Amino acid sequence: MTFDVEVIRKDFPALNRLVRNGKPLVYLDSGATSQKPASVLDAEREFYERHNGAAHRGSHLLSEEGTEIYEGARATVAGFIGADENEVVFTKAATESVNLVAYALTSSVKAGDEILISEMEHHANLVPWQQLAQRTGATLKWFTVTPEGRLDIDTSLITERTKIVALTGQSNVTGAVPPIAEVTRLAHQAGALVLVDGAQLVPHHPVDVKALDVDFLVFSGHKMLGPLGLGVLYGKYAALEALPPFLTGGDMIEVVRMEGSTFQPPPMRFETGVPPAPEAAGLAAAIDYLGGLGMENVAAHERALTARALDALREIKGVRVLGPDTTADRGGAVAFDVDGVHPHDVSQVLDELGIAVRAGHHCAWPLHRALGVQASTRATFYVYNSREEVDALADGIRYAQKFFGA
Amino acid sequence: MTFDVEVIRKDFPALNRLVRNGKPLVYLDSGATSQKPASVLDAEREFYERHNGAAHRGSHLLSEEGTEIYEGARATVAGFIGADENEVVFTKAATESVNLVAYALTSSVKAGDEILISEMEHHANLVPWQQLAQRTGATLKWFTVTPEGRLDIDTSLITERTKIVALTGQSNVTGAVPPIAEVTRLAHQAGALVLVDGAQLVPHHPVDVKALDVDFLVFSGHKMLGPLGLGVLYGKYAALEALPPFLTGGDMIEVVRMEGSTFQPPPMRFETGVPPAPEAAGLAAAIDYLGGLGMENVAAHERALTARALDALREIKGVRVLGPDTTADRGGAVAFDVDGVHPHDVSQVLDELGIAVRAGHHCAWPLHRALGVQASTRATFYVYNSREEVDALADGIRYAQKFFGA
Amino acid sequence: MQLESMYQEIILDHYRNPHHKGLREPFDAEVHHVNPTCGDEVTLRVSLKDGADGEAVVEDVSYDSLGCSISQASASVMTDLVIGKPAGEAMKISDAFLELMQSKGKAEPDEDLLEDAVAFAGVSRYPARIKCALLGWMAWKDATARALSEGGQHS
Amino acid sequence: MQLESMYQEIILDHYRNPHHKGLREPFDAEVHHVNPTCGDEVTLRVSLKDGADGEAVVEDVSYDSLGCSISQASASVMTDLVIGKPAGEAMKISDAFLELMQSKGKAEPDEDLLEDAVAFAGVSRYPARIKCALLGWMAWKDATARALSEGGQHS
């Protein structure tokens, strides 16, 4: 299998974009949102131009076609992560998926129960659990992180009071990949459910939910070459079946009377309103694209870029990479601190050079506090990034240091 | 202002679609989801091809452009309904908008309080209120409907115990338009909030939230020529400010610590995760398109089609139109019952003729019960429908009667 | 016009003159099933008896229903097919019908097994109508499973 | 390279040598403001006194802050501009600066009014940085409004 970045780049119209003063775009912000291949945009447009009927609702041809495309996309997603079709719920984003589970657990979590998360979570897998704790009187506990940004697994935090353990599958800041299967085993022994935030895991690594054995896995289509506006909640069927509905309205009902209503089994129970079938068509095309590359190859490509970036940044005086210094159990998010230059200023200089990175706490404020920085600059890599782009990043950082006299 | 359907139709690629055995498509299911003009599809694609950076998140050019397009769309939506920009919240759909308000009211509704809805609601504006009542111990009350499908306004149902009145702006079945401004005045006198389900109102009539004086208005982009996956919650700023957050995660926060978090003011408080900026770009293009036609003209066009349909159906023996028999306070949803032929069979015959309608209870099951039918067939009209299409509907119904010997 | 391939004469006959319709006593289990999209519903009773070899036999299936031509005709055909058959054999027929419905018009139905029910092959090309055709069958399957699990007391 | 149009020498000077930095006593109001996207923060104190005509005058503004060059320099320039001015006049300067920031690089800033702060005109072309430039100003506005509403007890 060859992995030819130059060929891949041709599939992504946005990468032809020239930015500031005609500079070619060096897009190192896929961790925020990825670019889309033309095939994804075509699939979405084709839906609107030919099959745009409300899925699940009409008995006419367009609606039938819309339903088939939508359900076909569900099958594609299920296949991609090793799930059954009826274990895949479409939401608007990973964030909604987490909220869905956190809200649906409201009635089964009680004062005295514990919810276990970690200090390295994205706010999307943190604030909803704070809110659940607040609604129910349960206690929020968390694993801390080591100075290298690894999860510090204090197993004494997993007790018979633990109702759910919610953990990131890969940090969006340090790239650290926690030992999910191991934590899951411990959590299950204690009778707790496990939810994994796969927003940065599923786009970048082969994932098999059966092997991980997690109860819930959430992720977003837009970070894996798919359209914005569509996310996924995977749940073991029994785990989904145990949850009451979250968003209610049309389609998810069985019988509605003014006096009360009954609801469909999963996954329908959790999907209400006209389904986002065009976005689902786009996500299916994205998965086909990733499948064509092979997720093992995607992971290997990113590992190579990450290694190159770690090496290059290690050589720049005054630059400190947050998180693991090697690619072992580490994905392609490289956040760093430049001594004497604020991340906003670093990113501004890089932007002027055409290099798109992110500056701030990247929705992981507690992690930044834990690592002793207020904010950081972050580069994230994906299938279309090249070694030359990694080198441009390193050069850009040096230029920023010079510009600010640091 | 000329309103030339033949010219308008050229803007909608899906209307060129040939269906069953090469028949031209007669799309009378816009009440479920509307077709999209090319300008909307172009706007969305242009976003992905040129400006695809995570809005609100990055400090690089793409992200800046994405933010500007997203916030520009918010301004466009606000202008369309006469709201201020900070009163417009983007959700994934009207259904989520209702759920947002119903969930956010949880802590301010108590046992003994009353929630007032109506028998003619879409499930999206019904089940969330049943759920709120169930969560809080409040009592759900409802206006019934008259045999003509009009709201039966029993003012004694509005009391000082009423916390919120949630009403449709236009029935998706009978087309009936309730006297919203009047009910709003009564509700406000009693100290209740008012939410209007504008999913079938905003796409079809000029709407001025200041004139209506409602506290909340919800609608979906996909029913008004916009993309799927984007809805709107309008709220008076003070009403929004009084609500706690609903979906929590990134972007909607002010400060996050493991021990607790604080939140942004509206509208940011209610938007979390990477924003659906491409869909927002599409919705802005849809509103520009509708603005170009003029909403008064859109309403007049639909009124003419509805009058023609009512006249044509009145002449068919054995056909009973559900809801008002004239176009006074009535929009372009025409649901009907064909004596001796089940709606599924009617719609199947129509589909075979290329005519797309909806069959069932249209997510308004209690309304169907109230009108004494189990289900109905429904035609809905929009800017691209012609008089000839209305005539084709009437002919198709006659053909169905003949086919089933009714 | 493809209408005739869906609405075959045999289907319209069953629709106009449904067999075994109406609720009867005695019965071992009664169920109520609804199609959530259109509100079509069926109340269905199953009465089993012990067959010669000790296996349960479907003695009677009675039902009351509201619905479209496809759901009405399918329930009628179903009763013809299962009444008098050993429960195991009837389940096999039900499975074959389910398979036919999921075939998207591409199956070669077994006419010896499905008899009049092969007429529904055309319906399988219309996904929105498959639920209609299955409503009665699913109710029968549910009711029979319940009757069987109630400990073999079939009389 | 457009960098110089954003990072003008004057801005870099204020950044490297901020004026009036550090928290001082006495003060009439203290506020703490945060930029939620990057965690930049400022703690700011305002001390007012009664002017000759009875109008409040900004006696001192002191602050402690963490942040990027733009937010640091902007706070520094702000203190230069408002300290010693009648509160009403200082508010006008603050409004003019806000307007400049929202101008997308298209305003002709009033140099007499804004003095060194005109150097931030280039920042207004970078939407993501506008919040940085405003952080100190918004904190000052908030603190001053609080001090004023506490009943004119400015000493």
Ligand SMILES: Cc1ncc(COP(=O)(O)O)c(C=O)c1O
């Ligand atoms: C009156 C009414 N309210 C709410 C909805 C729900 O809209 P959506 O599915 O876009 O959330 C619909 C459309 O299905 C509707 O017709």
Ligand SMILES: Cc1ncc(COP(=O)(O)O)c(C=O)c1O
């Ligand atoms: C680790 C992680 N979790 C959750 C999210 C939230 O994703 P979304 O904004 O698509 O809901 C993100 C991305 O922002 C992320 O990086």
